[in-house]
Amino acid sequence: MPTETFEFQVEARQLLQLMIHSVYSNKDVFLRELVSNASDALDKLRLAKLKDDTLDADIRDLHIDIDIDKDARTLTVRDNGIGMSYDEVGQLIGTIANSGTAQFIEELKEAQDRAGAEGLIGQFGVGFYSGFMVADEVTLVTRRAGEQQGTRWSSRGEGTYTLETVQDAPQGTTVTLHLKPADPENQLHDYTSPWKIREIVKRYSDFITWPIRMAPESSPGEGDEAPQPETLNSMKALWARPRDEVSDDEYHELYKHIGHDWRDPLETIRLQAEGTFEYQALLFLPAHAPHDLFTRDFQRGVQLYVKRVFIMDDCEALLPPYLRFVKGVVDAQDLSLNVSREILQQDRHIRMMQRRLTKKVLSSVKDMMTNDQDKYATFWREFGAVLKEGLVTDTENRDAILAVASFASTHDDSEPTTLGDYVERMKDDQEDIYFITGESRQAVENSPHMEAFRAKGIEVLLLTDPVDEVWVDTVGAYEGKTLRSVAKGEIDLDAKGDDQADGEKEKQAEEYAGLLRWMREQLGDDIKEVRLSSRLTVSPACVVSDAQDLTPALENMYRAMGQEVPPTQRILELNPGHALVKGLNQAYKEGADRSALAETAELLHALAVVAEGGQPKEPSRFVQLVADRLERSL
Incomplete structure (x- = not known):
């Protein structure tokens, strides 16, 4: 097969340029990456032979060789491991086809320092290309165990690479780096120096379970026995x-x-x-x-x-x-x-x-x-969201996970809290652990569902990871205290036995009974119920879920996973102390135009949906109603 030339993808070319111009602060790590790849190849061959003893592969002396040619300024890392086929070279070496490459490049450009850049590169697994930090050209020759033909890949990192089939390739993979010109002022990074190679292998790869060998520096004289290669690593697990x-x-x-x-x-x-x-x-x-x-x-x-x-x-x-x-x-x-x-x-x-x-x-x-x-x-910060999945799936260790879990809270803007600390701070007459779920801290803190809790100084957990929608219902309680959403069910934060408060509520219920029934009829299937709210102090209205219903976010999660979930009717709660609600009730009692009142009821419901981050059922109609009301007010 003739030599073929291919172009790197756009993202791959950008990535190679970043590597060539060295975003690493420590260039020595290129050898660690090549040795690590070679070690993986040896592991895979031994495993493949274990599973299929008919595989035509020699596993008697699996090892890694490092060869230096000072005159040609080349460094070669060779293994006799599993090797790669022609197609695998194109897929694994030729194209940097990692998902997220574009995201990586964007984050890399935004990295504030070289240490940050190094971390990102390790995260995206492109270690093979670190060879371009120290080499003008990289050549790879490989033959997959059990196959007869090998493959040669070569690139100068300038946007293209070549692939060709070769007949005489040994089993395994050989990577040859054509090193950049020597820097007389920086001998510490002379990768043709045996002492430098020993130092790098000892520092980074001493634990590799396969022997890493390097040929001796001097050639044998006539009649002398060839000196044995030097093993550079201890191979101790x-x-x-x-x-x-x-x-x-x-x-x-x-x-x-x-x-x-x-x-x-x-x-x-x-x-x-x-x-x-x-x-x-x-x-x-x-x-x-x-x-x-x-x-x-x-x-x-x-x-x-x-x-x-x-x-x-x-x-x-x-x-x-x-x-x-x-x-x-x-x-x-x-x-x-x-x-x-x-x-x-x-x-x-x-x-x-x-x-x-x-x-x-x-x-x-x-x-x-x-x-x-x-x-x-x-x-x-890094793994809390995934660890909380165990609260749903691992009942045996649920208590242990809860013991190490922490959550954002209205108690402190900067420091999260544990459930244990929350319970210790609970008010004497507080029976439940309150929480709210949502997409961000800002969104949930500004939710109308929080108003009464803020006014009474009751702490609320602010849960913003998708898994939070699930585990709170699964766990249900902590140390006998029920986990309760501030956006579900009826909330009554008044002290038990407060006759004055109870009397006021009965009076309000009687005062608004007619309006509540009428609004329920007007809004129809859009809602399950209209009732007065004890959770609102500032906003005119909010929508809440029934105690046993799925939240809208959880409904969306199930739908995203391909599960059919019937839409849940929400409950509209009105703030009897708000001027808008008082005015609506007064207009209703005085027999005002019902069509105008119906528009107001519709707007009130839509505003409550928007306030919790939702979208009105008919956004265009909502916009038109708001525009008409604004025009009339001028």
């Missing part, structure tokens, strides 16, 4: 070494390798289980949520090893979906090497491991909450 023998930096580098992240983890969690079923776990809580955490394609799960043998890169069975952000390694001693995803889902030992790992992660978050508020605040 960090999770199997005693804690006091492993530094935080080593843990952090392992996390960056398996988490494809450029930042240090927020927390490192070690667990060693002994007894009838033995396993070791080394888990990490990231410091930042990945951009695709809430997408269907997000790859969750930790790496599974059996007796130090890599089995699976994303073992979903080891942690529940609401902990999908956790990265790490679990090494079991008593599982079969031939285990499959289907077997894992049914395996009793795996279920035991999941239970214990889940409890360990939640207890670690609890420790952060108790001992390091800054670290906890970072964790909750």
Whole structure:
């Protein structure tokens, strides 16, 4: 097949230019990325051979080679792993076809400093292209295990790349960097220096389970035996070494390798289980949520090893979906090497491991909450929304999740509160924990449903994550206190036994009875009921849901998931103390023109819908009615 030239996508070209002009503050990490890719390829080949012993592949000496040619100024990283086919090279290497590439470029341009840029690059997984920071040209030669032909990919990062089929490619992948000219004033970044390569591998890749070898510097003399390649890494599994023998930096580098992240983890969690079923776990809580955490394609799960043998890169069975952000390694001693995803889902030992790992992660978050508020605040800001999914799905650990959950509240504009702290601050005669859900803090704080609570100084939780619409109904109560929406059901904040208040309400009910019945008839199927409100102090009206009904936001969520949900009739509440409502009632009693009053009733209902962030049933009619009223007032 002749050599073919292809153009990068627009986003890919922009990304390459950013890489070439070096958004990284530390160029050394390019070698970590190439070694990490090579290690993954070796893992995949061993696993493929384990599943199919007829695969034509040699796995007797799986390793990574690093070769330096000072005269040609090339650096080569070679593995004898799984390799890639022609089509895979085009898909995985040629096009940077990651979802979110455009978003990444936009965020990268907005990054305020180089450290921020590094974090974004790790987040979007384009580490292969870091080679262009130090090279004018990158060439890749690869042959997939079991295939006869190989593929060569080459690019100078200037908008195009070439692909061609080659006949003599060895199994695996070879990446050759044609390094940029040497900088005499910066010998610390001379990537043709063996000492520099040793230093980078030791710092970033010492834990890699495969040998990383480098050819000796000097050539053998005539008749001399060829010197053996130097192995640069210790290949010791960090999770199997005693804690006091492993530094935080080593843990952090392992996390960056398996988490494809450029930042240090927020927390490192070690667990060693002994007894009838033995396993070791080394888990990490990231410091930042990945951009695709809430997408269907997000790859969750930790790496599974059996007796130090890599089995699976994303073992979903080891942690529940609401902990999908956790990265790490679990090494079991008593599982079969031939285990499959289907077997894992049914395996009793795996279920035991999941239970214990889940409890360990939640207890670690609890420790952060108790001992390091800054670290906890970072964790909750990044992962609180996904952790709350467990309140719906994991009844066994619901109390543990509630114990580490915190929520925005009217008590404090800057600091969130726990449910426990909320209960301690409750007024003596308060029986319920009040909350309101919505799209943003500003929207819910300005909701008319909040008026009476603000006036009486009653604290309300401000819940603005989509999952909040679901878990509050699922949980229902905390420490015997009912979780109650300020926008559902009837609210009466007056003290029990207040005869004066009760008498005033009875008087108002009698005063407005006729108007309420008439408005209910006029608004028809748009509402379930019209009644007087105890939750309004400023606004003339609001719409609320019945205590057992779905909220509009929850209805929309179900519809977005493809579920048919019949529309729910809402309740219109009127503020008997508002001048508009008083005037409407007086006009009704005096027999004013009913058509004009009907328009006013319609407008009042539409304004209540708009006030809570909704949209009138007929927006154009609503606009016309408002315009007509404004014209008449001039």
